Amino acid sequence: xxxxxxxxxxxxLLIPSYSFALSPENILQNDVLKIESFLLDTKQxxxxxxxLSFEKFLTDPNSRISSEFKIPDxxxxxxxxxxxxxxxxxxxxxxxxxxxxxRIVYETLSFESLAAxxxxxxxxTSLQSKFVSDKTKSYRQAxxxxxxxxxxxxxxxxxxLSALTRADIHIPNKTKDRVNFFNNLSGRLRAQTGQxxxxxxxxxxxxxxxxxxxxxxxxxxxxxxxxxxxxxxSSFNTKARSRVxxxxxxxxxxxxxxxxxxxxxxxxxxxxxxxxxxSALHLLAQNYxxxxxxxxxxxxxxxxxxxxxxxRRLLKNPKMSLEEMLKNYDHPHVGFASQxxxxxxxxxxxxxxxKNEIYFDSKIIHYNPDTTIEAKNINAYITLCRLKxxxxxxxxxxxxxxxxxxxxxxxxxGRNHNFKPGLILFSDRKLTERRYEEIxxxxxxxNYPKNWDRFLKNQSCSxx
Numbered sequence: 037x038x039x040x041x042x043x044x045x046x047x048x049l050l051i052p053s054y055s056f057a058l059s060p061e062n063i064l065q066n067d068v069l070k071i072e073s074f075l076l077d078t079k080q081x082x083x084x085x086x087x088l089s090f091e092k093f094l095t096d097p098n099s100r101i102s103s104e105f106k107i108p109d110x111x112x113x114x115x116x117x118x119x120x121x122x123x124x125x126x127x128x129x130x131x132x133x134x135x136x137x138x139r140i141v142y143e144t145l146s147f148e149s150l151a152a153x154x155x156x157x158x159x160x161t162s163l164q165s166k167f168v169s170d171k172t173k174s175y176r177q178a179x180x181x182x183x184x185x186x187x188x189x190x191x192x193x194x195x196x197l198s199a200l201t202r203a204d205i206h207i208p209n210k211t212k213d214r215v216n217f218f219n220n221l222s223g224r225l226r227a228q229t230g231q232x233x234x235x236x237x238x239x240x241x242x243x244x245x246x247x248x249x250x251x252x253x254x255x256x257x258x259x260x261x262x263x264x265x266x267x268x269x270s271s272f273n274t275k276a277r278s279r280v281x282x283x284x285x286x287x288x289x290x291x292x293x294x295x296x297x298x299x300x301x302x303x304x305x306x307x308x309x310x311x312x313x314x315s316a317l318h319l320l321a322q323n324y325x326x327x328x329x330x331x332x333x334x335x336x337x338x339x340x341x342x343x344x345x346x347x348r349r350l351l352k353n354p355k356m357s358l359e360e361m362l363k364n365y366d367h368p369h370v371g372f373a374s375q376x377x378x379x380x381x382x383x384x385x386x387x388x389x390x391k392n393e394i395y396f397d398s399k400i401i402h403y404n405p406d407t408t409i410e411a412k413n414i415n416a417y418i419t420l421c422r423l424k425x426x427x428x429x430x431x432x433x434x435x436x437x438x439x440x441x442x443x444x445x446x447x448x449x450g451r452n453h454n455f456k457p458g459l460i461l462f463s464d465r466k467l468t469e470r471r472y473e474e475i476x477x478x479x480x481x482x483n484y485p486k487n488w489d490r491f492l493k494n495q496s497c498s499x500x
Contacts, residue, residue, distance in 0.1 A: 089124070090119070090123045090124065090387075090393070090394050091119065093387075093389075093390040093393070093394070094107065094115065094386055096389070100389040100390070101261065101385060101386065101389050102259050102261060104259065105382060105385050107382050107386075108331075108359060110362075113137075113139045115382045115383045116383075117133070117379075118138075118376065118379055118380045118383035119387060121228055121230055121383075122232065122383055122384060123232060123235075123394050124230070124232065125144065125229075125231070127229055127234065128146060128150070128151045128164075129145065129146055129147070129229070129230035130145040130164070130227045130228070130229055131144050131227065131230065132144070132168075132171065132172065132225070132226075133225075133226055133227075133228060134221065134225070134226070135224050135226040136224050137203065137205075139202075140199050140203045142175065142195050142196060143171075143195050143199075145167070145168060145171060147160075147163075147164045147167070168227050174192055175196070175222075175225055178190060178192040178196055179196070179218040179219065179222035179225075180218070180219075180222070181193060182196060182214075183215040183217070184215070196221075226372075232395075234273070235267060235384070237273075238271040238273060239395060241272045241273065241274055241285075241309075242266075242267075242272045242309075244409065244411055244442075245310060245313075245411070245414075245442075246411070247414070248310055249313050251477055252480065255477035255478060255480065255481055256317045256321060256480075256481050258317055262317070262334070263313075264384035264388055265286070265316070265381060266285045266286050266313070267388065268377070268380050268384055269282075269285070269286055269287035269338075270284070272309070273285065274307070274309055274444065275307075283306040284312045285312060285313075286306070286313065286315070286316040288306045288315065288316075290306075292319075293305065293306045293312075294486075295484070295486075296314075296318055296319065296484045296485060297315050297484070297485040297486050298445075298460070298485070298486050301447075301449065301450075302446070302447060302450030302453045303446050303459075305460075306445075307444045307445050307447070308442075308443065308444045308445035308462070310414070310416070311445050311460065311485055314480055314485055315484065318484055319337065323336040323337060323341060326341050326345075327341060327344060329357065331378060332356075332361075334377070334381050335358060335374065335378050338377045339369070339370075343367060343369050343370065344361065347361045347365035347367070348361075350365065351364055358378055362375060409436070409438055409441065409442065409464055410464040410465075411464065413464040414442060414462055415462070415463060415466075415474055416461075416474070416475040416480065416488075417460070417462070417473060417474050417475060418457075418459065418460055418461070418473050418475060418488050418491060419457055419458065419472060419473075420457055420471050420492065420496065421457055421497035421498075422497075423454070423455050423459055423471075424452060424454050424455070425443070425446050425451045425453070425455070425459075426451045429451070432465060435465055436463065436464060436465050439464075439465075442463070443461055443462055445460070457492055458488070458489030458492055460475075460485060460488060470498040471497060471498065473491050473492070475488055475491070
Protein backbone atom coordinates (compact mmCIF):
# COMPACT_ATOMS: atom_id res chain seq x y z
CA UNK A 37 0.00 0.00 0.00
CA UNK A 38 1.38 3.44 -0.92
CA UNK A 39 1.99 6.15 1.67
CA UNK A 40 -0.84 8.22 0.25
CA UNK A 41 -3.31 5.34 0.39
CA UNK A 42 -2.20 4.52 3.92
CA UNK A 43 -2.75 8.09 5.07
CA UNK A 44 -6.16 8.31 3.43
CA UNK A 45 -7.25 5.03 5.02
CA UNK A 46 -6.10 6.33 8.40
CA UNK A 47 -8.18 9.48 7.91
CA UNK A 48 -11.24 7.43 7.13
CA LEU A 49 -10.79 5.37 10.29
CA LEU A 50 -10.34 8.51 12.39
CA ILE A 51 -13.58 10.15 11.27
CA PRO A 52 -16.42 9.56 13.77
CA SER A 53 -19.60 8.27 12.19
CA TYR A 54 -21.60 11.09 13.75
CA SER A 55 -19.37 13.99 12.69
CA PHE A 56 -20.18 14.59 9.04
CA ALA A 57 -20.75 12.67 5.85
CA LEU A 58 -17.52 11.94 4.07
CA SER A 59 -17.16 8.96 1.79
CA PRO A 60 -13.93 7.39 0.46
CA GLU A 61 -15.02 8.45 -3.01
CA ASN A 62 -15.35 12.10 -1.91
CA ILE A 63 -11.86 12.13 -0.40
CA LEU A 64 -10.34 10.45 -3.43
CA GLN A 65 -12.15 12.72 -5.89
CA ASN A 66 -11.67 16.02 -4.06
CA ASP A 67 -8.38 15.79 -2.17
CA VAL A 68 -6.16 12.97 -3.36
CA LEU A 69 -4.30 14.93 -6.06
CA LYS A 70 -3.76 17.88 -3.72
CA ILE A 71 -2.57 15.56 -0.94
CA GLU A 72 -0.23 13.72 -3.31
CA SER A 73 1.25 17.05 -4.45
CA PHE A 74 1.72 18.10 -0.82
CA LEU A 75 3.42 14.84 0.18
CA LEU A 76 5.86 15.11 -2.68
CA ASP A 77 6.65 18.68 -1.67
CA THR A 78 7.30 17.80 1.99
CA LYS A 79 9.89 15.19 1.14
CA GLN A 80 12.35 18.07 1.29
CA UNK A 81 11.62 19.59 4.68
CA UNK A 82 12.58 23.18 5.30
CA UNK A 83 14.76 24.58 8.03
CA UNK A 84 12.28 27.36 8.77
CA UNK A 85 9.38 29.29 7.28
CA UNK A 86 11.38 32.47 7.77
CA UNK A 87 14.88 33.51 6.82
CA LEU A 88 14.86 36.14 9.53
CA SER A 89 16.56 35.49 12.84
CA PHE A 90 15.43 37.46 15.87
CA GLU A 91 17.90 35.90 18.30
CA LYS A 92 19.67 39.25 18.64
CA PHE A 93 16.76 40.36 20.83
CA LEU A 94 17.65 37.70 23.41
CA THR A 95 20.37 40.09 24.59
CA ASP A 96 17.71 42.80 25.15
CA PRO A 97 19.67 45.38 23.09
CA ASN A 98 17.31 48.24 23.99
CA SER A 99 17.09 47.42 27.72
CA ARG A 100 13.33 46.95 27.71
CA ILE A 101 13.24 44.05 30.19
CA SER A 102 13.47 44.34 33.98
CA SER A 103 16.68 43.05 35.54
CA GLU A 104 14.78 40.32 37.42
CA PHE A 105 13.79 38.75 34.08
CA LYS A 106 17.18 38.76 32.36
CA ILE A 107 18.05 35.29 31.05
CA PRO A 108 20.39 33.39 33.42
CA ASP A 109 23.20 31.37 31.83
CA UNK A 110 21.59 28.09 32.95
CA UNK A 111 18.47 28.81 30.88
CA UNK A 112 20.15 30.26 27.77
CA UNK A 113 19.78 27.16 25.56
CA UNK A 114 16.22 26.34 26.53
CA UNK A 115 15.09 29.98 26.22
CA UNK A 116 16.68 30.20 22.77
CA UNK A 117 14.78 27.08 21.66
CA UNK A 118 11.42 28.41 22.87
CA UNK A 119 12.12 31.89 21.54
CA UNK A 120 12.53 30.37 18.07
CA UNK A 121 9.30 28.41 18.52
CA UNK A 122 7.46 31.67 19.27
CA UNK A 123 9.16 33.95 16.75
CA UNK A 124 10.53 31.82 13.91
CA UNK A 125 8.32 28.79 13.42
CA UNK A 126 4.68 28.87 12.36
CA UNK A 127 1.91 26.42 13.17
CA UNK A 128 2.69 24.83 9.81
CA UNK A 129 6.13 23.82 11.16
CA UNK A 130 6.93 20.82 13.35
CA UNK A 131 10.33 20.86 15.02
CA UNK A 132 11.82 17.41 15.77
CA UNK A 133 14.06 17.78 18.80
CA UNK A 134 15.48 16.26 21.98
CA UNK A 135 13.30 17.09 25.00
CA UNK A 136 16.10 17.04 27.56
CA UNK A 137 18.78 18.93 25.66
CA UNK A 138 17.05 21.62 23.64
CA ARG A 139 20.25 22.39 21.78
CA ILE A 140 19.60 19.21 19.79
CA VAL A 141 17.22 20.02 16.93
CA TYR A 142 17.18 17.29 14.30
CA GLU A 143 14.85 18.65 11.66
CA THR A 144 12.02 21.06 10.93
CA LEU A 145 9.11 19.77 8.87
CA SER A 146 7.25 22.43 6.92
CA PHE A 147 3.57 21.90 6.12
CA GLU A 148 3.11 25.26 4.45
CA SER A 149 2.03 23.69 1.18
CA LEU A 150 -0.64 21.70 3.00
CA ALA A 151 -1.93 24.84 4.73
CA ALA A 152 -2.27 26.55 1.35
CA UNK A 153 -3.99 23.56 -0.25
CA UNK A 154 -7.73 23.62 -0.82
CA UNK A 155 -8.52 20.71 1.49
CA UNK A 156 -10.67 20.45 4.60
CA UNK A 157 -9.33 21.55 7.99
CA UNK A 158 -9.83 18.00 9.24
CA UNK A 159 -7.72 16.57 6.44
CA UNK A 160 -4.98 19.19 7.00
CA THR A 161 -4.78 18.57 10.76
CA SER A 162 -4.94 14.80 10.45
CA LEU A 163 -2.32 14.68 7.70
CA GLN A 164 0.13 16.88 9.60
CA SER A 165 -0.30 14.81 12.77
CA LYS A 166 0.03 11.51 10.91
CA PHE A 167 3.05 12.66 8.90
CA VAL A 168 4.87 13.82 12.07
CA SER A 169 4.00 10.57 13.82
CA ASP A 170 5.40 8.52 10.94
CA LYS A 171 8.50 10.71 10.84
CA THR A 172 9.25 10.17 14.54
CA LYS A 173 8.89 6.40 14.01
CA SER A 174 11.48 6.65 11.26
CA TYR A 175 13.76 8.53 13.65
CA ARG A 176 13.42 5.83 16.29
CA GLN A 177 14.42 3.21 13.75
CA ALA A 178 17.38 5.36 12.76
CA UNK A 179 18.48 5.55 16.40
CA UNK A 180 18.46 1.74 16.51
CA UNK A 181 20.51 1.62 13.33
CA UNK A 182 23.05 4.07 14.72
CA UNK A 183 23.33 2.03 17.90
CA UNK A 184 24.55 -0.86 15.78
CA UNK A 185 26.73 1.14 13.41
CA UNK A 186 27.52 4.83 13.99
CA UNK A 187 28.75 5.28 10.41
CA UNK A 188 25.40 4.64 8.70
CA UNK A 189 24.66 7.20 5.97
CA UNK A 190 20.87 7.10 5.67
CA UNK A 191 19.11 10.48 5.34
CA UNK A 192 17.75 10.51 8.90
CA UNK A 193 20.91 9.00 10.35
CA UNK A 194 22.88 11.86 8.78
CA UNK A 195 20.47 14.42 10.28
CA UNK A 196 20.91 12.87 13.72
CA LEU A 197 24.69 12.85 13.52
CA SER A 198 24.74 16.44 12.25
CA ALA A 199 22.50 17.61 15.08
CA LEU A 200 24.71 15.91 17.67
CA THR A 201 27.80 17.50 16.13
CA ARG A 202 26.22 20.98 16.23
CA ALA A 203 25.38 20.46 19.90
CA ASP A 204 28.92 19.16 20.56
CA ILE A 205 27.59 15.81 21.84
CA HIS A 206 30.13 12.99 22.00
CA ILE A 207 29.07 9.51 20.77
CA PRO A 208 30.52 6.64 22.85
CA ASN A 209 32.90 4.27 21.07
CA LYS A 210 32.08 1.05 22.92
CA THR A 211 29.25 -0.93 21.34
CA LYS A 212 27.22 -1.39 24.53
CA ASP A 213 27.58 2.26 25.50
CA ARG A 214 26.65 3.38 21.98
CA VAL A 215 23.48 1.24 21.98
CA ASN A 216 22.43 2.68 25.35
CA PHE A 217 23.29 6.19 24.17
CA PHE A 218 21.05 6.03 21.09
CA ASN A 219 18.28 4.17 22.94
CA ASN A 220 18.28 7.03 25.42
CA LEU A 221 18.08 9.61 22.63
CA SER A 222 15.20 7.68 21.06
CA GLY A 223 13.21 7.93 24.28
CA ARG A 224 13.81 11.67 24.40
CA LEU A 225 12.50 12.40 20.90
CA ARG A 226 9.76 15.01 20.69
CA ALA A 227 7.95 17.14 18.09
CA GLN A 228 6.99 20.75 18.79
CA THR A 229 4.61 22.79 16.65
CA GLY A 230 5.60 26.41 15.93
CA GLN A 231 3.63 29.17 17.64
CA UNK A 232 4.47 32.35 15.70
CA UNK A 233 0.98 32.76 14.24
CA UNK A 234 -0.76 32.16 17.57
CA UNK A 235 1.38 34.70 19.42
CA UNK A 236 0.86 37.32 16.71
CA UNK A 237 -2.91 36.86 16.89
CA UNK A 238 -2.74 36.94 20.68
CA UNK A 239 -1.02 40.34 20.55
CA UNK A 240 -3.89 41.63 18.42
CA UNK A 241 -6.39 40.23 20.92
CA UNK A 242 -4.49 41.81 23.80
CA UNK A 243 -4.39 45.34 22.36
CA UNK A 244 -8.08 45.89 23.10
CA UNK A 245 -7.46 45.33 26.82
CA UNK A 246 -3.87 46.57 27.10
CA UNK A 247 -4.49 50.04 28.57
CA UNK A 248 -6.69 48.73 31.37
CA UNK A 249 -4.41 45.78 32.12
CA UNK A 250 -1.28 47.95 32.26
CA UNK A 251 -3.03 50.16 34.83
CA UNK A 252 -3.83 47.06 36.89
CA UNK A 253 -0.16 46.00 36.82
CA UNK A 254 0.97 49.45 37.94
CA UNK A 255 -1.51 49.58 40.80
CA UNK A 256 -0.65 46.04 41.91
CA UNK A 257 3.02 47.09 41.80
CA UNK A 258 3.87 43.96 39.80
CA UNK A 259 6.25 43.65 36.83
CA UNK A 260 4.36 44.09 33.55
CA UNK A 261 6.44 41.24 32.09
CA UNK A 262 4.14 38.82 33.94
CA UNK A 263 1.57 39.30 31.16
CA UNK A 264 3.73 36.79 29.24
CA UNK A 265 2.20 34.02 31.37
CA UNK A 266 -1.17 34.56 29.69
CA UNK A 267 0.50 34.17 26.29
CA UNK A 268 2.28 31.04 27.50
CA UNK A 269 -0.97 29.59 28.82
CA SER A 270 -3.26 30.43 25.91
CA SER A 271 -1.53 32.73 23.38
CA PHE A 272 -4.03 35.24 24.84
CA ASN A 273 -6.87 33.37 23.19
CA THR A 274 -9.97 34.72 24.94
CA LYS A 275 -11.94 31.56 24.11
CA ALA A 276 -9.24 29.07 25.10
CA ARG A 277 -10.36 25.93 26.92
CA SER A 278 -8.11 22.96 27.60
CA ARG A 279 -9.09 19.30 27.64
CA VAL A 280 -9.02 19.32 31.44
CA UNK A 281 -11.24 22.40 31.73
CA UNK A 282 -8.70 25.22 32.17
CA UNK A 283 -10.43 28.26 30.71
CA UNK A 284 -9.67 31.76 29.44
CA UNK A 285 -6.47 33.63 28.66
CA UNK A 286 -4.96 32.75 32.06
CA UNK A 287 -6.21 29.13 31.93
CA UNK A 288 -7.76 29.01 35.39
CA UNK A 289 -9.17 25.70 36.50
CA UNK A 290 -12.70 26.05 37.87
CA UNK A 291 -11.71 25.24 41.46
CA UNK A 292 -8.85 27.77 41.52
CA UNK A 293 -10.84 30.39 39.63
CA UNK A 294 -13.69 30.30 42.14
CA UNK A 295 -11.27 31.37 44.87
CA UNK A 296 -10.97 34.74 43.11
CA UNK A 297 -14.05 35.39 40.95
CA UNK A 298 -17.66 34.39 40.47
CA UNK A 299 -18.20 31.23 38.46
CA UNK A 300 -21.70 29.79 38.17
CA UNK A 301 -24.19 28.78 35.49
CA UNK A 302 -24.77 32.42 34.44
CA UNK A 303 -21.29 33.92 34.61
CA UNK A 304 -17.68 32.76 34.46
CA UNK A 305 -15.00 35.32 35.30
CA UNK A 306 -12.36 33.19 33.59
CA UNK A 307 -13.89 34.11 30.22
CA UNK A 308 -13.24 37.83 30.73
CA UNK A 309 -9.59 38.86 30.12
CA UNK A 310 -10.01 41.83 32.49
CA UNK A 311 -11.48 39.89 35.41
CA UNK A 312 -9.16 36.94 34.96
CA UNK A 313 -6.09 39.21 34.77
CA UNK A 314 -6.99 40.86 38.09
CA SER A 315 -7.46 37.40 39.59
CA ALA A 316 -4.18 36.11 38.11
CA LEU A 317 -2.26 39.03 39.60
CA HIS A 318 -3.72 38.26 43.03
CA LEU A 319 -2.51 34.67 42.62
CA LEU A 320 0.94 35.73 41.39
CA ALA A 321 1.31 38.20 44.25
CA GLN A 322 0.49 35.38 46.67
CA ASN A 323 3.07 33.11 45.04
CA TYR A 324 5.73 35.80 45.30
CA UNK A 325 4.91 36.53 48.95
CA UNK A 326 5.36 32.83 49.72
CA UNK A 327 8.41 32.07 47.57
CA UNK A 328 10.16 35.49 47.51
CA UNK A 329 11.57 34.93 44.01
CA UNK A 330 10.02 35.37 40.58
CA UNK A 331 11.94 32.41 39.13
CA UNK A 332 9.91 30.28 41.58
CA UNK A 333 6.68 32.28 41.70
CA UNK A 334 6.21 32.14 37.92
CA UNK A 335 6.50 28.32 37.61
CA UNK A 336 4.25 28.04 40.68
CA UNK A 337 1.47 29.60 38.59
CA UNK A 338 1.50 26.41 36.54
CA UNK A 339 2.34 23.77 39.15
CA UNK A 340 1.48 25.33 42.50
CA UNK A 341 3.76 26.12 45.42
CA UNK A 342 3.61 22.72 47.15
CA UNK A 343 6.40 20.95 45.26
CA UNK A 344 8.61 24.02 45.28
CA UNK A 345 8.29 24.33 49.06
CA UNK A 346 8.93 20.60 49.39
CA UNK A 347 12.08 20.90 47.28
CA ARG A 348 13.23 23.81 49.41
CA ARG A 349 12.79 21.73 52.57
CA LEU A 350 14.52 18.63 51.17
CA LEU A 351 17.45 20.65 49.86
CA LYS A 352 17.59 22.56 53.17
CA ASN A 353 17.99 25.78 51.25
CA PRO A 354 15.45 28.55 52.06
CA LYS A 355 17.04 30.74 49.34
CA MET A 356 16.84 28.02 46.68
CA SER A 357 16.70 29.24 43.08
CA LEU A 358 14.86 27.50 40.25
CA GLU A 359 18.22 26.51 38.77
CA GLU A 360 19.20 24.76 42.01
CA MET A 361 15.81 23.05 42.17
CA LEU A 362 16.01 21.71 38.61
CA LYS A 363 19.56 20.45 39.17
CA ASN A 364 19.01 18.77 42.53
CA TYR A 365 15.31 17.97 43.02
CA ASP A 366 14.18 14.77 41.32
CA HIS A 367 10.43 14.18 41.38
CA PRO A 368 7.96 12.79 38.78
CA HIS A 369 5.85 15.93 39.19
CA VAL A 370 8.66 18.00 37.68
CA GLY A 371 8.23 16.81 34.10
CA PHE A 372 8.89 18.39 30.71
CA ALA A 373 6.21 21.08 31.09
CA SER A 374 7.32 22.10 34.58
CA GLN A 375 11.00 22.11 33.64
CA UNK A 376 10.36 24.38 30.66
CA UNK A 377 7.69 26.72 32.03
CA UNK A 378 10.12 29.42 33.16
CA UNK A 379 12.19 29.14 29.96
CA UNK A 380 9.06 29.55 27.86
CA UNK A 381 8.05 32.50 30.01
CA UNK A 382 11.41 34.25 29.56
CA UNK A 383 11.26 33.60 25.81
CA UNK A 384 7.85 35.23 25.64
CA UNK A 385 8.94 38.14 27.82
CA UNK A 386 11.59 38.89 25.19
CA UNK A 387 9.26 38.29 22.24
CA UNK A 388 6.60 40.62 23.67
CA UNK A 389 9.15 43.26 24.60
CA UNK A 390 10.15 43.41 20.93
CA LYS A 391 6.74 42.59 19.47
CA ASN A 392 6.73 45.46 16.95
CA GLU A 393 10.06 44.43 15.46
CA ILE A 394 9.28 40.69 15.46
CA TYR A 395 5.61 40.47 14.54
CA PHE A 396 4.82 43.78 12.85
CA ASP A 397 7.93 44.68 10.85
CA SER A 398 9.00 47.43 13.27
CA LYS A 399 5.83 49.43 12.63
CA ILE A 400 4.02 51.07 15.50
CA ILE A 401 0.88 49.06 16.14
CA HIS A 402 -2.31 51.04 15.58
CA TYR A 403 -4.43 47.94 15.56
CA ASN A 404 -7.76 48.24 17.34
CA PRO A 405 -9.86 45.12 16.80
CA ASP A 406 -13.00 47.08 17.60
CA THR A 407 -12.91 50.83 17.02
CA THR A 408 -16.30 51.26 18.71
CA ILE A 409 -14.71 50.44 22.08
CA GLU A 410 -12.78 53.26 23.77
CA ALA A 411 -10.17 50.98 25.30
CA LYS A 412 -8.44 53.71 27.34
CA ASN A 413 -11.69 54.53 29.13
CA ILE A 414 -12.61 51.04 30.36
CA ASN A 415 -13.49 50.95 34.07
CA ALA A 416 -14.89 48.31 36.43
CA TYR A 417 -18.23 48.65 38.24
CA ILE A 418 -20.57 46.65 40.44
CA THR A 419 -24.32 47.01 40.17
CA LEU A 420 -26.25 48.58 43.06
CA CYS A 421 -29.62 47.40 41.70
CA ARG A 422 -30.94 44.16 40.29
CA LEU A 423 -30.06 44.00 36.62
CA LYS A 424 -30.74 41.95 33.53
CA UNK A 425 -27.65 42.23 31.26
CA UNK A 426 -29.77 42.20 28.09
CA UNK A 427 -31.48 45.39 29.29
CA UNK A 428 -28.14 46.96 30.17
CA UNK A 429 -26.75 46.19 26.70
CA UNK A 430 -29.89 47.61 25.10
CA UNK A 431 -29.45 50.92 26.95
CA UNK A 432 -25.94 51.30 25.53
CA UNK A 433 -26.56 49.87 22.08
CA UNK A 434 -26.05 53.26 20.41
CA UNK A 435 -23.17 54.71 22.44
CA UNK A 436 -21.39 51.39 23.10
CA UNK A 437 -22.67 48.81 20.58
CA UNK A 438 -20.17 46.17 21.65
CA UNK A 439 -20.43 46.56 25.41
CA UNK A 440 -21.09 42.82 25.65
CA UNK A 441 -17.58 42.09 24.32
CA UNK A 442 -15.85 43.52 27.39
CA UNK A 443 -18.35 41.73 29.63
CA UNK A 444 -17.62 38.29 28.25
CA UNK A 445 -17.86 36.77 31.74
CA UNK A 446 -21.64 36.97 31.39
CA UNK A 447 -22.63 33.88 29.43
CA UNK A 448 -25.41 33.74 26.86
CA UNK A 449 -27.78 32.06 29.28
CA GLY A 450 -27.06 34.86 31.74
CA ARG A 451 -28.08 37.73 29.49
CA ASN A 452 -31.73 37.40 30.44
CA HIS A 453 -31.06 36.38 34.04
CA ASN A 454 -32.12 38.92 36.66
CA PHE A 455 -28.91 39.35 38.68
CA LYS A 456 -29.04 40.59 42.24
CA PRO A 457 -26.95 43.68 43.19
CA GLY A 458 -23.21 43.08 43.09
CA LEU A 459 -22.79 41.95 39.47
CA ILE A 460 -19.44 43.09 38.03
CA LEU A 461 -19.60 45.07 34.81
CA PHE A 462 -16.98 46.74 32.63
CA SER A 463 -17.76 49.80 30.57
CA ASP A 464 -15.87 52.28 28.43
CA ARG A 465 -18.71 54.79 29.01
CA LYS A 466 -19.23 56.44 32.38
CA LEU A 467 -22.06 54.76 34.29
CA THR A 468 -24.39 56.61 36.65
CA GLU A 469 -23.42 56.59 40.34
CA ARG A 470 -27.05 56.02 41.31
CA ARG A 471 -27.03 52.48 39.96
CA TYR A 472 -23.35 51.51 39.58
CA GLU A 473 -20.39 51.72 41.96
CA GLU A 474 -17.04 52.23 40.24
CA ILE A 475 -14.23 50.04 41.57
CA UNK A 476 -10.91 51.87 41.91
CA UNK A 477 -7.63 50.16 41.08
CA UNK A 478 -6.65 50.49 44.73
CA UNK A 479 -9.78 48.56 45.71
CA UNK A 480 -9.04 45.95 43.06
CA UNK A 481 -5.69 45.32 44.70
CA UNK A 482 -7.19 45.02 48.17
CA ASN A 483 -9.98 42.62 47.30
CA TYR A 484 -10.55 39.62 45.04
CA PRO A 485 -13.21 40.31 42.39
CA LYS A 486 -15.61 37.87 44.09
CA ASN A 487 -15.49 40.13 47.17
CA TRP A 488 -16.20 43.42 45.44
CA ASP A 489 -19.81 43.18 46.56
CA ARG A 490 -18.59 44.32 50.00
CA PHE A 491 -18.89 47.85 48.63
CA LEU A 492 -22.66 47.40 48.58
CA LYS A 493 -22.84 47.77 52.37
CA ASN A 494 -22.91 51.55 52.30
CA GLN A 495 -24.66 51.92 48.98
CA SER A 496 -28.26 51.65 47.85
CA CYS A 497 -30.02 51.47 44.53
CA SER A 498 -31.73 54.55 43.18
CA UNK A 499 -34.12 54.53 40.24
CA UNK A 500 -34.34 58.30 40.09
